Amino acid sequence: MEKEISITPALEIHDLTVAFDRKPVLWNIDLKLPQGKLVGIIGPNGAGKSTLIKAVMGLLPLSSGFAKLFDQDLNDIRTRVSYVPQRESVDWDFPASVLDVVLMGRYGKLGLFNRPRKADRDAAMDCLKQVGMEQYAHRQISQLSGGQQQRTFLARALAQQADIYFMDEPFAGVDAATEKAIIELLRNMTQANKTVIVVHHDLQSVPQYFDWVILLNTRLIACGPTASTFTQSNLQETYGGKLTLLSDVGDLIKRESFPNREGSAKQAL
Template sequence: MKTEQPAIQVTDLTVAYRDKPVLWDVDLTIPGGVLMGIIGPNGAGKTTLMKAILGLVRPSAGQVLVYGSPYAQQRRLVAYVPQRSSVDWDFPTSVLDVVVMGRYGALGWFRRPGKREREQALEALARVGMQDFASRQIGQLSGGQQQRVFLARALVQDAQVYLMDEPLQGVDATTERTIIRILHDLRATGKTVVVVHHDLQTVNEYFDQVALLNVRLVASGPVAEVFNAATLRATYGGQIAFLEGRDPGRSSPEPRAGIAVS
């Protein structure tokens, strides 16, 4: 969906749990057709931001719009991949059935998934390299395989906006490459992809936009402009150290300096 209107517009957003702010007065504009990473320390409010966009938590103040309207009116435009740790993997269902669930929103209450939906699910499983596991119970898969299945479930929704909460957490290198390739493919077709991410070393390589969050929004925009030593120190405070004195946002043909977070 190519449009001048932002894919997501967060305005004056505050979310508090038991009177403790988890997000405070956040203003964030996510343009359409970008691949954005959301980064910040533990407890920064990254998952809460995702849930606020999805209407899963009620803000104390502020609003979120998806292509100019509340999420409740635009839910069919949005696909969500939650943290793997938040899913009950003991639920007795097959890989194929999990992916078919991604079509329920389009089918509505009164239509049951049929042959076409199963074909779409199999196509999505092939795209993530999991077609041979279609009949396997979801709980029998490895962590990386489970993450691929949930990505396939998001793909069959054919959404315009994809929200993914740490999809690369704990996956093997092959799965990580597969996921990143698919995210880049989505962006190339005009989709908007927003990813909670923890590996600062790969931000330059994976994303074209980044938002740095620590309860408040520190900075957001193109990686080349806002992912630098100053914004990272403001986001992580004393937890971050730059090796060899390099700026992580500066492109260079030389080997990139490491970034350590304690």
């Protein structure tokens, strides 16, 4: 416990409010995340999940508050921070090959005016391999399926070799086998003390996937270790009236507390 307290938080958000047209979509958010965790951001559509990440990434004006990464301002540690936006928000007609996109992840290390060297290409190819996309390296990104585009973005993030990763719905359009492989990859990253924060939609897989969860619905409902935070009553508060869905999750949580955990969440589907 003491160790946790003495380590600088990967992310600290204090008193954060974001409004569009004077309507707050995030209200007075306070939270801290420890380093080296796989963290899920959970909440209904329109809860402000994407807005929270964009606010931390300095992409939106804040009405109040601040975010710090490793106790520093974003601008001072930008190269240590990686952001994978929601796929729909990206212009995929942009003429670039898969390898070009992944190499963009190296620019923070390269500096803007240095051409990528063989070592950078090799590193980029290695990242493509990790997401199972090496055979598409020379394909135009416009010609990829949604899941392949998503994996290309993940490879770019890996190439960045950051310390903290924000990923907005990285599993949208990705098949189940690939999703499993990517979760495994993210888990390995946290073993190397990387912090990985993922906006995630599928409540069923939350207890399997995440060490920590942030439950959000304009306000912060809860933030903490999954076991103590992903509870029926917190979910009730996060999702309000959607009861059928919630009772399913209640069943899941009960099942999860049995020792025979292997595969139980997937079987529940």
